Amino acid sequence: MKLTDLFKKNDTAKSEPLLSEAEAEALSEPASENTAKPDESDKVKDSEEETMVCPKCKQVFDKSVLKENLNVCPACGNHFVISPERRVRYLVDQGSFKPLKCKVPFVNPLDNPDYEAKITSLQEKTGLEEAVYTGVGKIDGYETVICVMSSKFLMGSMGIAVGEKVTNAFEYADKKKLPIVVFTASGGARMQEGILSLMQMAKTSAAVEKFSKHGGLYISVLTHPTTGGVTASFATLGDITLAEPEALIGFAGPRVIEQTIGQKLPEGFQRSEFMVEHGFVDQIVPRNKMRETLALILRLHSKRGR
Numbered sequence: 001m002k003l004t005d006l007f008k009k010n011d012t013a014k015s016e017p018l019l020s021e022a023e024a025e026a027l028s029e030p031a032s033e034n035t036a037k038p039d040e041s042d043k044v045k046d047s048e049e050e051t052m053v054c055p056k057c058k059q060v061f062d063k064s065v066l067k068e069n070l071n072v073c074p075a076c077g078n079h080f081v082i083s084p085e086r087r088v089r090y091l092v093d094q095g096s097f098k099p100l101k102c103k104v105p106f107v108n109p110l111d112n113p114d115y116e117a118k119i120t121s122l123q124e125k126t127g128l129e130e131a132v133y134t135g136v137g138k139i140d141g142y143e144t145v146i147c148v149m150s151s152k153f154l155m156g157s158m159g160i161a162v163g164e165k166v167t168n169a170f171e172y173a174d175k176k177k178l179p180i181v182v183f184t185a186s187g188g189a190r191m192q193e194g195i196l197s198l199m200q201m202a203k204t205s206a207a208v209e210k211f212s213k214h215g216g217l218y219i220s221v222l223t224h225p226t227t228g229g230v231t232a233s234f235a236t237l238g239d240i241t242l243a244e245p246e247a248l249i250g251f252a253g254p255r256v257i258e259q260t261i262g263q264k265l266p267e268g269f270q271r272s273e274f275m276v277e278h279g280f281v282d283q284i285v286p287r288n289k290m291r292e293t294l295a296l297i298l299r300l301h302s303k304r305g306r
């Protein structure tokens with residue numbers, strides 16, 4: 001019997017929630033009131049309009065201006081969602097990036113009737129195989145393994161495929177003795193794959209541990225939003241943890257925490273700035289400084305120096 005059969009034959013598994021309330025809330029509360037929600041950014045991309053309004057500062061500007069400015073509002077610095085391809089294009093030396101080959105067959109362990117169609121439609125819409133994009137490229141001459149999660153692909157949720165792709169990237173970096181940079185964006189574990197999603201937390205964490213024991217450098221970059229099982233596994237295991245400004249970073253959503261502890265949460269709770277003050281994040285790096293910051297860290301940790 002295959003592992004997945006255990007879940008298919010258990011009818012109760014379909015009616016009982018497989019994720020904790022915290023995980024479910026993290027999935028349903030991806031964005032905040034004052035930063036770009038992935039859906040809003042979708043509207044920016046899909047709409048026929050040539051101008052747009054920043055949801056944070058209400059300034060109206062041309063969409064081409066936003067595009068030229070790395071999807072950052074030129075007036076207030078609000079960081080909109082950026083596609084993995086564009087992020088990679090901005091980060092790496094021209095023509096140096098090659099995607100890692102890691103094809104993971106589709107699985108539907110809970111026999112969710114709409115799941116396969118949903119994945120196929122997202123693959124067509126985003127051009128991505130799954131919620132994480134992995135490859136190797138040079139950042140200012142330093143060859144680096146790069147993983148970028150996409151919040152537009154089922155809220156960047158981690159199922160079997162994401163777990164395998166991230167693990168594969170760490171194993172590749174370990175084998176080739178390369179540093180790795182991971183940009184996280186996730187609502188947490190993927191509910192459609194039940195407990196098998198939660199197992200990816202252990203799998204990816206073990207891959208990071210092995211890589212780390214062999215002396216590899218892992219730089220984690222937390223982007224909006226990084227929550228749930230991804231925060232509770234590889235996202236927070238970096239040797240150096242960076243974050244984009246005002247990114248939501250946490251495990252459970254603020255409502256669940258307030259109900260659990262019976263207290264009002266402080267201002268700015270679970271934002272990058274709060275996380276730096278409390279030692280959870282090493283530095284906030286705006287998108288236009290990301291390439292030079294990563295290049296500096298890579299140079300400092302490189303044996304060859306320059």
Ligand SMILES: [Zn+2]
Pocket residue numbers: 054055056057058059073074075076077078
């Ligand atoms: Zn703005």
